[in-house]
Amino acid sequence: MNDLVNSALHVEGLSVELGGARILDDISFGVDPGTTLAIIGASGCGKTTLLKTLAGLIEPISGRIRLGAAQVEHVPPHRRGIVYLNQEPLLFPHLDVFENVAFGLRMQHLPEAQVRARVTHMLVQLELDGLEQRSPHALSGGQRQRAAFGRALIIEPALLLLDEPFSSLDPATRRAMQALFRRIASGLNSTALFVTHDLRETLTMGDQVAMMRAGRLHTYADREAFCLDPATGVMREATFWQDLAVGATRDARHDTDTAGS
């Protein structure tokens, strides 16, 4: 798939057990710098556990995690440079939009002028300018998600972990958020892992693609390999839509013929 040695993220032999059950089983993969690896998998296959383990929120029983040149499997979460974004946009309820986005910068004690400039720039990029003083509960779902993205991206993490971030949004907002994320992440050259259970989203968001099943990760050389693997269900999905389109065309032709005669 990619050169593991030169990857931004390199995971080797990662295994996790929770409550005596093996959740991640000997996982190895790499992610190239400035790219997004999209991982698809059914609920309960271990996607969230993988992200939380990479973020340092779950302790693995074995395996190595290298981020850039540093081994980070024993580094505490706040020193890893990895941001984990939950399925729902967990904004801090006691802070307004500006302070939510500024949170990571404030924790690093950056100068006030720098914080103001960077947050203001990020809010404009996120199309949240004018909502700085709003409290999280006064935002729509899409706005909350954008604020959560801004808060994560502004600290320029070495790795961004996104756990089905658009699953709770309506289709139109979801598409807009996908485009927005691609644009901002590309501008910042962010390296990301994007977990989803949606085929289309996997192919839209991922520069590289992988599939997770029963705690094991299968990575693909390219999108074509992913699409041709029967296990991913891409061909099945394509056939379904193709049949539907053919059927609709045949019905339309039949209606036209009937009307003509």
Added chain:
Amino acid sequence: MTRRALMLAVSVLLVLPVVLLALLSVSRHWSWPVLLPHAWQWTQWRELLAGQADLCAVLLRSLGISVSVGLLATGLAFPTSRAVARHRQRGRLLALSHIPFALSPVVLGVALLYGFMQLGLAGHIIGVVAAQLIFAYAYAVILLSGFWNERVHALAALAGTLHANRWQVWRHVLFPVARPMLGVCFFQTFLVSWFDYALVLLIGGGQVTTLTMRLYGYFGSGDLRLAATCALLLLLPPLVALVVHHRLPATAVAVHFEVSRE
């Protein structure tokens, strides 16, 4: 209409004892069945304001003890409740927290007295604070354990990945989010201490006098007017706190709901 009448009746029932105490504290002669006192006097209040009845000093001492107990119990119980909430034996630990209630303050006081005498804490204000703290701390742990849900843990974990170290997570996330709940906890533990009689009597051994003890003393001596004045003083701090924080429970619920909802 019925609802309004019921509300009025409940309000009158709640306010009437306070009005009665206020009238009693300024009456000189008041006999049944006359509605209001025949004669008035301000002796009790004059004595109080002049410091002759020593009530001001007792009031300040009581406030000092209760504020200390409230602050210490809330401050200690907050991290404890988190540790309990994250512990595998959460249910068992919470059950253990109920032990001071099962004992009751009187039995707890008797149980503590011997140890406190050995430590030189009996008859000392620190001993009273320590004894009340055991009771209030357990109460606060139980109260605050309800705060720690999955969302709060997720917020703390998220802050950790956003460069916040352990102390910053407490300072910038957990304390602000829990503030309304901590306010309620402080108020409740303050009241536990403020109205306590048994522990002050047993551990204080007559050396430490609080307003509650003084109130019992006045009733015992038959000076009902001074007792009424003292009772009004006893009511004052909780009433002020209630007025100041009259929106607190609603806010606490709102913030907690918001944290749960997000």
